[in-house]
């Protein structure tokens with residue numbers, strides 16, 4: 001595909017995904033004919049209630065959980081916040097300890113930091129230079145007052161898959177031996193549609209998901225809460241979602257999330273070899289064409305969809321603009337704040353120097369990505385870098 005083509009080569013699926021037609025079609029009636037409030041008693045409301053119930057069955061089926069363990073929320077971020085702050089306030093105000101990692105999404109890191117301001121303690125376990133958490137190190141951070149351990153299943157910037165089951169098992173053993181009552185939460189927002197979400201196999205008590213990362217709608221999430229776990233709700237009011245998340249249900253989006261999750265789970269295994277091949281081509285191609293690119297070639301425990309690469313002496317944001325000019329949409333780990341470029345906390349945790357980390361680009365593949373799209377990137381990227389380096393003072 002050439003740059004004059006008006007189709008965007010979208011390689012930012014870890015940021016968001018386009019909604020599937022099947023999902024949109026299933027949602028549409030809930031905006032118009034089936035508009036009832038699920039809590040009302042007449043038959044119109046029953047239709048809306050049935051839509052929410054069916055979505056709950058779909059999610060429970062994929063997670064291998066009970067339906068009453070599924071709570072619909074307003075986003076993946078809200079699910080994380082509910083798990084973290086909801087458990088903290090249920091366990092006692094201002095006292096207790098949380099173990100998490102230094103590569104979590106900000107929707108985990110920031111609520112944990114908020115708890116620290118309220119007087120709770122937190123330990124952030126680092127990763128090795130491939131982005132993996134050591135289960136022994138994680139478990140050994142548990143103390144008698146630890147109430148929560150939160151570790152993400154798939155990282156949104158670098159695509160590493162953590163050994164969540166192993167981490168959960170070791171954390172529980174460690175908790176047992178020091179008399180702590182620890183629940184395990186996982187942010188599985190990036191794992192959905194990529195790896196299994198079976199909550200029993202993963203050994204987790206809480207799991208967060210989001211609609212818009214799986215070709216579903218934005219503004220809807222799921223929190224799996226294992227039976228017996230008590231959380232203080234973040235949002236109280238009419239008592240919807242069994243008192244765990246008040247507010248009239250976002251019926252259409254909940255219906256869309258259920259359908260999107262079932263569809264992505266049913267295609268998960270059949271998509272894998274194709275995505276792995278495209279991913280391998282992209283990684284190999286970058287290494288061949290740009291020898292000084294910093295990229296984890298081995299990718300021992302990574303999903304194929306998410307690829308991070310750093311370049312010395314150029315800013316990620318400039319590369320993105322250059323790629324955008326050629327019709328390619330990618331993302332950088334760094335966040336541009338008003339004056340300076342902040343390197344990604346995930347890349348710093350891998351041990352990258354800040355000057356290198358600001359030169360990172362993330363390509364995230366999706367169900368529509370083709371061989372042509374990969375060829376297109378492998379043609380454009382060296383050209384963009386060459387142009388930027390001609391003007392860069394540091395090379």
Ligand SMILES: *Cc1c(COP(=O)(O)O)cnc(C)c1O
Pocket residue numbers: 014015075076077078105107152154155156187189190210211212213219220221
């Ligand atoms: C996108 C994302 C979230 C946040 O989900 P929203 O629905 O956008 O709030 C949380 N965690 C991870 C790993 C994500 O990639």
